[in-house]
Structures are given as C-alpha cells and as structure tokens.
Amino acid sequence: MEKRAAILAAAKALFIRNAFAGTSMDAIAAEAKVSKLTVYSHFGDKDNLFREVIRSRIEDLLPEDIYQFDPHVGIEQTLHAIAQAHMHIDCQAEHVGTFRAILSDCRQGNPRYGKLLWEEGPARMHRLMENLLQQAVDHGALDIPVVKTASVQFFSLIKGDMLLRRLFGCDECPETAAAEIEAMARTGVNTFLRAYVPR
Known part of the structure; x- marks a missing residue:
C-alpha cells in the first residue's frame, strides 16, 4: 500500500508538471523510487494510472x-x-x-x-x-x-x-x-x- 501511495503521489505531480504526453512510466517509477515493473503490476498502464490519480483526487475533494x-x-x-x-x-x-x-x-x-x-x-x-x-x-x-x-x-x-x-x-x-x-x-x-x- 505504501508503494501504491508513492506511485499515485509521483504520478499526480508529474502529470500536472509535464502533462499526460510528457509523463513516462519510467519517470513515474523514478519519482516514486520503485521499479517500473512495480508501477505496471499495480496499475497496468499509464491510462489506468492516470484514471486512478484523478479518481483518488476527486473523491478526496468531492466525496x-x-x-x-x-x-x-x-x-x-x-x-x-x-x-x-x-x-x-x-x-x-x-x-x-x-x-x-x-x-x-x-x-x-x-x-x-x-x-x-x-x-x-x-x-x-x-x-x-x-x-x-x-x-x-x-x-x-x-x-x-x-x-x-x-x-x-x-x-x-x-x-x-x-x-x-x-x-x-x-x-x-x-x-x-x-x-x-x-x-x-x-x-x-x-x-x-x-x-x-x-x-
């Protein structure tokens, strides 16, 4: 769960900073200090990771x-x-x-x-x-x-x-x-x- 949270936090920061096209799974893994395989094992692909980032943030802001x-x-x-x-x-x-x-x-x-x-x-x-x-x-x-x-x-x-x-x-x-x-x-x-x- 800690790794998942770290990946979500890293992805959120990078998507905002570099937009969707400018953010790679390699960069997210490096930012979260995990392997790229760990990122894929938790979220599958970049689209699913982005969806989870948005879903998590919106549920926090608008329960x-x-x-x-x-x-x-x-x-x-x-x-x-x-x-x-x-x-x-x-x-x-x-x-x-x-x-x-x-x-x-x-x-x-x-x-x-x-x-x-x-x-x-x-x-x-x-x-x-x-x-x-x-x-x-x-x-x-x-x-x-x-x-x-x-x-x-x-x-x-x-x-x-x-x-x-x-x-x-x-x-x-x-x-x-x-x-x-x-x-x-x-x-x-x-x-x-x-x-x-x-x-």
Missing part, C-alpha cells in the same frame, strides 16, 4: 456524500454546500495547472488525457448531481422537467468565469477570491431555485 439528498435538510443548504465545494476546486492553483496541462495535450493532438479526466471528473459529478436532483423531485422539493439539463444549468450558474480567468492568467490569486466564491455560489443557487422550486 459522494455531499451529493446525498436528505429530506430533513433544506435543498438550498445541500445545493449551497455543493456549490462551495466546486468553486473552491476551480480556484486552486494546482487544479488550474491540471486544466492547462489538458489543453496542452489536446493542442498536441492527444485527447486521451482530457477524455479520462472528463469521465472521472465532470461525468461522475453530473451522474451524482442528476441522482440528487431526481430524489429532490421525487420528494417534491424541486419541480424539474429534465433533470439532465438542470444539472448542466446548475454547474454553469455557480461557476461563472473564475476558472476561465485563471486559465488565461488574468488573476491567479485575487485577494477577493473568498468573497467572490461565496457570492457566486449563493447567487447561482438562488437563481437555480427560482427556476425549479415548486410554485
């Missing part, structure tokens, strides 16, 4: 329990907690670096990195969100005609342009980030609820 519907908790409170968690992730320099690495790989004609991240990140997130929204609809807390569409709308409302500004290097670490995160999360949730709270 599934934040998407659980509790009929005894107001839906506004649940949605606000989700909004806050997502906004904080988008504003961390490490994650901005990861997104830049994805764009670099895609520009070089290697979309696998982005596709793997999409499957373990946004696709997983939308499945969990759709399940939460459907439960809220079933309990009468929300009135949503198309849950899949509403999930996309929710994340669009809460994210704004903060991540894009960081990707373009406009404001890497603004002093007002905490207040902006709170305001964007709150107003995004309020706008979503105005559309879908039962009349």
